[in-house]
Amino acid sequence: MLNTETIIQIHHLKFKRGQREIFRDMNIEIPKGKITAILGPSGSGKTTLLKMIGGQLSPEAGKVVVKGNDLALLTRSELFELRKKMGMLFQSGALFSDMSVFENVAFPLKVNTNLGEGLIRDIVLMKLQAVGLRGACELMPSELSGGMARRVALARAIALDPEIVMYDEPFAGQDPIGMGVLVELIKKLNKSLGHTSVIISHDIQETLSIADHICIMSEGVVIAQGSADEIKESTLENVQQFINGYPDGPVPFHYPSEDIMQQLMTEN
Amino acid sequence: MFDMLAALGRQGISYIASLGKATLVVIHALFVWPQPIKNMPLLLKQLYSVGVKSLLIITVSGLFIGMVLGLQGYTILVDFGSEQSVGQMVALSLVRELAPVVTALLFAGRAGSALTAEIGLMKATEQLASLEMIGVDPLRRVVAPRLWAGFISMPILSMIFAAVGIYGGALVSVDWLGVYSGSFWSVMQASVDFYDDVLNGIIKALVFGLVVTWIAVYQGLECIPTSEGIAQSTTRTVVYSSLMILALDFVLTALMFGDI
Amino acid sequence: MRSRSIEILVGLFLVCGLVAALALAMSVSGLTLGSKDTYKVYAHFENIGGLTEKAEVTVAGVQVGTVSKIELDPQMLVAKVEMKIFADVDYLSVDSSVQILTSGLLGGKYIGLSVGAEEEVLIEGSMIEDTQSALVLEELIGKFLFDKVSE
Known part of the structure; x- marks a missing residue:
């Protein structure tokens, strides 16, 4: 991270869900205007991290600082104000099922701005054009394919021209074409709109191909970070297992258990 | 032994905690609701799905319950030569008890479960989280109109139930069994008091409406966001609402009509 | 849309x-929202025996009005009953008599009106002179026993 401003800082984050420790001591700095990817195995708390950046969850200890604001110190209305500068693409798309595609994209504009109907319409059509779905604006979310729903959700996430766009597993469950479209879109939008992108994913190849900065987390801490090349060169066993997908390694194939011979021999 | 006590204590604490949370939800949603004009379309939509869609089942049940009351009342009272009083019996039992209680039970099954499932689904598909990220408070946008719609619809449905039921009773006892219609209605009017009976029935319906929608909405918000979780919460809505309705009905009846 | x-x-x-x-x-x-289509007549009863407001007033079993008010007449110490008779029933003669009756064995009390023979009819504010109080079961039994004893 050379001489770039950081827009999101996470310091010594701790979080527990029930008995399970999700974050032990997370430290991440996300540079402004770049695409940052946070990689980690399933269940490592990646989505939880995004929710903390969005202020939907509060950490037990540590700080989350977004655009210089410590989220823990903000009032409810200040937090809502700050969220207007963040867009989030949810894993499931999270389109409002009772509104059409057009209304979905128009929704953040209607509730957060005082723009006139005509202006809102133009903005919505432009955003839909950017994701290639202007023709689908009258459809309902139930009529869209998974990939299309995600693109509409992306159009909605960027409707307010946010400074930070967060992607929660944007590639999960997509066919190769859909994946290619999304990779292109994320890259293109980041370039043209100049916002900061944060991608949470476990699709290594796609993510490595577009991210400027990569953090790999495991067991509640960041184990490696750097550019795509630096990560590929990493000698850490953990990182190698994760990016190459070895079935056994530091993350064991077997769920912790007693020795199999012993269990088979014991009478119960 | 101590384990059992501890488990009981833990249960108790978690029940009280969720009760407190639910109270906060309802207060936040009901009383911090600015811009009623802007939110009118949302309320209308909820009135439609909560009220209008329950209308058919309420009308049909009300009609049949009234007819059964008329028939049963007639066969009992005719032995004492007092079949004119059948109107009084039908009207009082409907207005005071059956209309609010049966309407609330049907309402819990029809509208309450739908509310829970809808909100649970919105939670499971991250629509609620998405609203929050867009900067809209889901309590105001999603919960408040539903609570208000339940609160408004229940008394209306209950009144419709009672009115339809009484006309159903009249149909059976006056038109089919031949009770003299003048005494049917005037005995009824002599015994039913608008304030003591009709208004108290409406108050019951209001309370039940609030409780049922409250439980339904809270169960939806707190459900485990999986299809299994939603199914469980939906069942819980119906069970909890029914129990609450019957228990509260006793309390309210004791306060309104009893000398306890 | x-x-x-x-x-x-x-x-x-x-x-x-x-x-x-x-x-x-x-x-x-x-x-009722305003009571335009009725007129009021009054009657004194020695004992109303459970008659309530809104009870029906009938002629030959057919309803012609309702009891609208029951109060104690402080001078005569008898019950004064105000009845609202439907306006279209304007042919009840002034010498009609009223009687408090019970519908069935358990039913409520109502007023039965028997029409008299006079040409003049009851109008707003008329007083019906000929009244017969409610039958009170205890009194009836008491009288019956008294009669038995005196035989």
């Missing part, structure tokens, strides 16, 4: 509620 039809249906729903409320108020609990 989906939202338009929703608006209309919700409007209908609210109207249904209003109609039900009116039905409950007017025809079930007998509230």
Whole structure:
């Protein structure tokens, strides 16, 4: 991270869900205007991290600082104000099922701005054009394919021209074409709109191909970070297992258990 | 032994905690609701799905319950030569008890479960989280109109139930069994008091409406966001609402009509 | 225009509620909005024995009005009953008699009016002189026993 401003800082984050420790001591700095990817195995708390950046969850200890604001110190209305500068693409798309595609994209504009109907319409059509779905604006979310729903959700996430766009597993469950479209879109939008992108994913190849900065987390801490090349060169066993997908390694194939011979021999 | 006590204590604490949370939800949603004009379309939509869609089942049940009351009342009272009083019996039992209680039970099954499932689904598909990220408070946008719609619809449905039921009773006892219609209605009017009976029935319906929608909405918000979780919460809505309705009905009846 | 039809249906729903409320108020609990189509007549009873307001007033079993007020006459120490007779029943002669009756064995009390022979008819404010009080079961039994003893 050379001489770039950081827009999101996470310091010594701790979080527990029930008995399970999700974050032990997370430290991440996300540079402004770049695409940052946070990689980690399933269940490592990646989505939880995004929710903390969005202020939907509060950490037990540590700080989350977004655009210089410590989220823990903000009032409810200040937090809502700050969220207007963040867009989030949810894993499931999270389109409002009772509104059409057009209304979905128009929704953040209607509730957060005082723009006139005509202006809102133009903005919505432009955003839909950017994701290639202007023709689908009258459809309902139930009529869209998974990939299309995600693109509409992306159009909605960027409707307010946010400074930070967060992607929660944007590639999960997509066919190769859909994946290619999304990779292109994320890259293109980041370039043209100049916002900061944060991608949470476990699709290594796609993510490595577009991210400027990569953090790999495991067991509640960041184990490696750097550019795509630096990560590929990493000698850490953990990182190698994760990016190459070895079935056994530091993350064991077997769920912790007693020795199999012993269990088979014991009478119960 | 101590384990059992501890488990009981833990249960108790978690029940009280969720009760407190639910109270906060309802207060936040009901009383911090600015811009009623802007939110009118949302309320209308909820009135439609909560009220209008329950209308058919309420009308049909009300009609049949009234007819059964008329028939049963007639066969009992005719032995004492007092079949004119059948109107009084039908009207009082409907207005005071059956209309609010049966309407609330049907309402819990029809509208309450739908509310829970809808909100649970919105939670499971991250629509609620998405609203929050867009900067809209889901309590105001999603919960408040539903609570208000339940609160408004229940008394209306209950009144419709009672009115339809009484006309159903009249149909059976006056038109089919031949009770003299003048005494049917005037005995009824002599015994039913608008304030003591009709208004108290409406108050019951209001309370039940609030409780049922409250439980339904809270169960939806707190459900485990999986299809299994939603199914469980939906069942819980119906069970909890029914129990609450019957228990509260006793309390309210004791306060309104009893000398306890 | 989906939202338009929703608006209309919700409007209908609210109207249904209003109609039900009116039905409950007017025809079930007998509230009236102004009482234009009735006229009042009065009668004194020695004992009303459980007659209530809103009880029916009948002629030959057919309802012609309702009891609207019952109060104690402080001078004569008897019950004064105010009845509202339907305006279209304007042919009850002044010498009609009224009687408090019981419908069935357990039913409520009502007033039976027997029409007299005079040409002159009851009008607003008329007093019916010929009245017969309610039969009170205890009195009846008492009288019966007394008669038995005196035989």
